[in-house]
Amino acid sequence: MSAVLRRTPALPGPLEWARVNLFSSVPNALLTLLSLYLLWKYVPPFVSWALLDAVWQAPSSKACREAAGAGACWAFIGEKHRFILFGTYPFEEHWRPGVSILLFLALYAVSAMRRFWTPWLVLAWLAGLTLIGMLMWGGVFGLRYVENERWGGLVLTLLLATFGIAFAFPLSIVLALGRRSEMPVVRAVCVIYIELIRGVPLISMLFMASVMMPLFLPSGVTVDKLLRAQTALILFAAAYLAEVVRGGLQAIPRGQYEAAEALGLSFAKRTALVILPQALKISIPPLVNTFIGLFKDTSLVVIIGLFDLLLALKTALNEPAWSGIGVEAYLFASLVYFVFCYAMSQYSQRLERDLARGPTARALKDT
Amino acid sequence: MKRVLGLTIGVALFGAGAVHAQGTLEAVQKKGFVQCGVNVGLAGFSQPDSRGAWKGLDVDMCRAIAAAVFGDATKVRYTPTTAVQRFPALQSGEVDVLARNTTWTVTRDSSLGFNFVGVNYYDGQGFMVPKKLNIKSAKQLNGATVCVQPGTTTELNLSDYFRANRMTFKPVVIGKLEEVLNAYYAGRCDVFTTDVSGLVSTRGSRPNPADHVILPEVISKEPLGPAVRHGDDRWFDIVKWSLYAMIEAEEMGLTSKNIDQQAASKDPAVQRFIGATGDFGKMLGVDNKWSFNIIKQVGNYGESFEANLTPLGFERGINQLWTKGGILYAPPLR
Known part of the structure; x- marks a missing residue:
């Protein structure tokens, strides 16, 4: 060389x-x-x-209006960034969603490192999410209670995406295995679920969850709006992910199944120790593809009035003083989305390389 | 995994509990706040400011109800609703009252199962034209190119109006508000039409507002008001009189600033208003100082209008007291 x-x-x-x-x-x-x-x-x-020529700081939108066309109005972001990041969360308590965002980032970072891939990680997540829940809701340790209708901005986007992925992924594995199952009823249920959900746009799922579902419930019973949207997102993402996982399962040579069976392993062990690790490894690129899609799909909750990053931004633009400063605002939003999506994609590539050098690859080379 | 998910949903379902087993007032008192459906973002009516606090005429309506029920205008939770969500949200009991610039029509009042308590803003569809065209009346618009958003009653009202007046027009139909405005300001059409409130706030937010005129003709009636569910007259009364108390206070000259002094006055009408005499609060099922609390904490209708709409360039117009040439008229508080 x-x-x-x-x-x-x-x-x-x-x-x-x-x-x-x-x-x-x-x-x-x-x-x-x-x-x-x-x-x-x-x-x-x-x-x-x-x-x-940009206007970086301005007490009002007047300076921006004068510079219209010539320079960008970053003063808009300066004025509105807290609303865009935290939505209608009480202003004095903004440190709480702020810390929550940091906690999310820390959890992502820790989970990205393979040496932390131990059962402790699950505990870390549970502890982290409990902490985030306590911070966001409050009501304990002298923190003021904040109802989740007031959650918004980036923290809501991260929340929807994280829980969406965390719940949809395991559900999708169950669905994918179910679809390949030899039990006809299980298979039929999984096929119907996947095909039904994939045949419907996410917007209509969100509409169903937010508009139709409350009407079907007995009067007086209400389910939280955020939870309804989150459930719709999970169910939707699970159907797509299931097909990705199934693709991975199908790519595993028949011999692997037979070898595992010949070793006398139970179905659970065959699946968990032999099939899934290989299947998930080869499906990393499409999996991450779907994760990134889901992350961006969370912005569709605008249509049901949840103040995620994008709706907070649009609402900020609604204010007559700042209306028409859309380009800067959307550039800012794109930047935030890009940072997260690019990080996901870079990480997946690194993971692919790492796993290619992993013990299985070495073992194969040694023989 | 499925079971865990099902369990989560189940807990949420039953954890939420029965909210409307009894009357709305009792339910509201029990949970300790008014759940108010508002617009996701409409400047002047309901819009979160840079600090994330809700502001606007409709928001003040919500705060007034909370002040009447709890004596504390902050005991409100806002549910931002989109246009399609607002009615199911009220029907299903997700919100206790809908104060979301909603036009009062017979369909909504009857078959949708709502009761409109009154009108807190009289709106109507109007036209805006560039001043340089020198048009003084909508009757001169024959053959004009009109920018309009599709899918709303706006489009229908427009064609009805032109047909009724034997005029023709060329529509430029664009879905998004921002884009239809850009089309108008770029000169792609001669006229822009939407509700007058929308025209005013648009004109105020763009450069050189003086270059555009809003024509005097208002071609449709859009009375916007708060709505509650059918079948709970007590709650209906409370919301209705919260609105009327704000209008009545303006007529009586009571403001958030002077009501403490005025409370000492011997005027029997004022004494009734602040709840010193008469048992109006008790009759409604709330504290006797309900109307005092509304004015003290939220202000009268005029104050709310000036705080929220005047800065955007709105004029009182017909939303003026009947004594001053408008059509705001509250039944007497006695």
């Missing part, structure tokens, strides 16, 4: 590099020139709009 590297010039000059990589042929040269032209045309104006 190193021998090959040494044969090329150690440090090719920039001109040489450009000739090889940018101007190797006439079409390539044309494409390079076109790209340079587009960059020159759009990047400087964007930089001057977003950075140089």
